[in-house]
Each structure stands twice: as C-alpha cells, then as structure tokens.
Amino acid sequence: MKTALLLTGIVALLGTPSSGLKVSTSLDWIEYTPQRYAADNFYKGSSPVQISSGGVATIARDNSVDLAANAETQGLKQLSGRRSLRLIYMVCEAQYRIVANKAKGINALEDLKGKRIGTIPGTSAGYFVNKFLKTAGIQPGQYTVASGNACMKAPCGQGTLPQMLQAGQIDAFGLWEMYALYTTAEKLADARIRADIVEFVRALNQTLDVYNNDPKKVFARVAELVRSDADVVEAVWPEHLWTGRWAPDLIDFLVEEDAYLAQEDRRQPIPRADIEKFLDTSILDELGL
Numbered sequence: 001m002k003t004a005l006l007l008t009g010i011v012a013l014l015g016t017p018s019s020g021l022k023v024s025t026s027l028d029w030i031e032y033t034p035q036r037y038a039a040d041n042f043y044k045g046s047s048p049v050q051i052s053s054g055g056v057a058t059i060a061r062d063n064s065v066d067l068a069a070n071a072e073t074q075g076l077k078q079l080s081g082r083r084s085l086r087l088i089y090m091v092c093e094a095q096y097r098i099v100a101n102k103a104k105g106i107n108a109l110e111d112l113k114g115k116r117i118g119t120i121p122g123t124s125a126g127y128f129v130n131k132f133l134k135t136a137g138i139q140p141g142q143y144t145v146a147s148g149n150a151c152m153k154a155p156c157g158q159g160t161l162p163q164m165l166q167a168g169q170i171d172a173f174g175l176w177e178m179y180a181l182y183t184t185a186e187k188l189a190d191a192r193i194r195a196d197i198v199e200f201v202r203a204l205n206q207t208l209d210v211y212n213n214d215p216k217k218v219f220a221r222v223a224e225l226v227r228s229d230a231d232v233v234e235a236v237w238p239e240h241l242w243t244g245r246w247a248p249d250l251i252d253f254l255v256e257e258d259a260y261l262a263q264e265d266r267r268q269p270i271p272r273a274d275i276e277k278f279l280d281t282s283i284l285d286e287l288g289l
C-alpha cells in the first residue's frame with residue numbers, strides 16, 4: 001500500500017513540468033556567480049530560476065534546459081552539431097594570461113619555446129595558449145602541453161596548475177576565456193520562455209552593475225559560492241571584465257577560433273553565416289543594452 005502511494009507521488013512529480021527557467025552552468029568558477037546573484041537579488045520572472053551543474057553541452061542534449069553558461073570554445077563545439085544554438089549575453093571576459101617561473105629563465109613570451117606549459121586542453125584556456133605563443137612565433141610542436149586543474153583556495157592540491165608550477169612539473173601555465181550565456185532559437189521563439197529570458201538578462205545587467213561599480217559588496221558571497229577566500233576573490237577581480245554586450249569584432253575572433261577547433265576535432269569549420277546567427281543580440285536589443 002505504502003509502495004503504491006509512493007509510486008503515485010513519483011509519477012505526479014514527473015508529470016508536472018516546472019515553469020521556472022532552467023539554467024545549466026559550471027558551479028566552480030567566479031564567472032558563474034552573476035547568475036546566482038541575479039537569481040537571488042534581481043530576477044522578476046514567472047517563477048524562481050533553477051540553476052544546476054552543467055554547461056552548454058547540457059542545453060544541446062536536454063530540451064528542458066532553457067539557458068546555459070560556458071566559455072566560447074564550448075559554445076562553438078556545440079554549435080558545430082546544433083546550429084540553432086544562440087549566444088545571447090557576454091557575462092565575463094576572464095583574462096588570466098600566462099604565469100611563468102622566472103627561475104626557469106623565462107622573462108618573455110619567446111622564452112617559452114621548448115618549455116612545458118600547463119593548461120586545460122580542449123578549452124578556451126588551451127586555445128589561448130596556442131594563439132598567444134603563435135604571436136611570438138612559437139608553433140604547437142615547439143612546447144609541451146601538460147593538463148592541470150584549477151585551484152580556488154590555498155593550499156593547492158596535487159594536479160592543480162599552481163601546485164605543478166611550484167613543484168617544477170611545469171614551467172608556466174595559461175588560462176583565459178570569454179564566458180557567455182547561451183540558449184536556442186527554439187527557446188527564443190517560445191513567448192513565455194523568452195519573457196523569462198529577458199527578465200533574467202535584465203537581472204544579469206543589474207548584477208554586472210554591482211560587479212563593476214560596487215564589487216566590495218559581493219567578494220564574500222562570490223568566495224562562498226566558489227569555495228574560495230574573499231581576499232583571493234578581491235585580488236583576482238581586475239582580471240575579470242564584466243562585459244554584457246560584446247564588441248563587433250567578436251565574429252572575426254570566433255571564425256578564427258572555430259577554424260582551429262575544426263582542425264583539432266577533425267570536422268568542417270562552421271560557415272561564417274551560421275556563426276553570425278549564433279551571435280544573437282535580440283535580447284540585448286529588446287532591453288536597450
């Protein structure tokens with residue numbers, strides 16, 4: 001009897017789709033926190049936002065997800081298989097650059113030739129290292145890439161990039177990304193969902209105002225969300241540009257990056273016209289942002 005009741009309860013749960021916006025995102029990065037802050041402090045949509053762990057790959061395969069956030073590299077990778085994906089808001093440009101060990105004789109970019117460089121391969125960080133070293137004439141075969149993890153709080157554990165640098169396992173490491181909000185053309189065409197997306201982007205815009213102009217207010221909360229320390233968050237804050245709308249030259253940047261990813265992933269490059277459609281300013285335009 002009890003089992004039967006329980007089963008009925010489960011069926012009822014499954015049969016009731018929630019009407020709140022579902023957002024899939026990485027919960028580990030500072031760049032993610034404006035979504036949480038916007039949902040908690042400013043969002044005025046139809047019902048509360050549900051934020052869960054994932055990213056743009058989730059929105060491409062799970063139709064119940066309305067929004068996703070991830071770096072531009074993952075966006076392009078998913079766009080190659082799903083052309084209705086849309087990038088609608090630029091949350092952050094995280095400019096970590098390359099950190100190197102002076103004790104290994106590294107004083108300029110050129111000195112990285114023949115060195116062992118830590119990054120996160122297959123991500124925007126990996127792309128950045130490749131692109132940045134090329135500007136000094138260093139080709140992919142002229143250095144070694146070592147994979148490592150991020151560290152949010154000291155002491156940094158085994159296999160994290162700062163620990164590897166300190167232990168001499170790598171000579172330098174590089175991280176970088178453009179962190180954006182994605183949805184699909186289908187979601188944007190659904191009037192009810194679109195109205196909530198507009199409200200969410202409005203709330204993000206209010207959040208970025210705080211992040212840009214009154215960040216002291218959020219250091220502790222951001223640190224708590226990503227399990228870091230408030231003074232570390234404060235120290236790295238200038239490396240994060242809280243952007244909103246992107247510059248017109250982003251299209252050229254993405255076309256170039258996609259050519260690189262296409263080669264890495266052994267696929268055809270995405271036609272420029274499809275990347276133009278991917279960069280969808282309709283929500284920003286609607287809000288006058």
Ligand SMILES: *[C@@H]1O[C@H](CO)[C@@H](O)[C@H](O)[C@H]1NC(C)=O
Nearest residue numbers: 202205206208209287288289
């Ligand atoms: C976006 O944020 C700015 C402050 O940075 C504010 O002045 C503006 O009214 C906001 N726009 C919308 C549509 O909320």
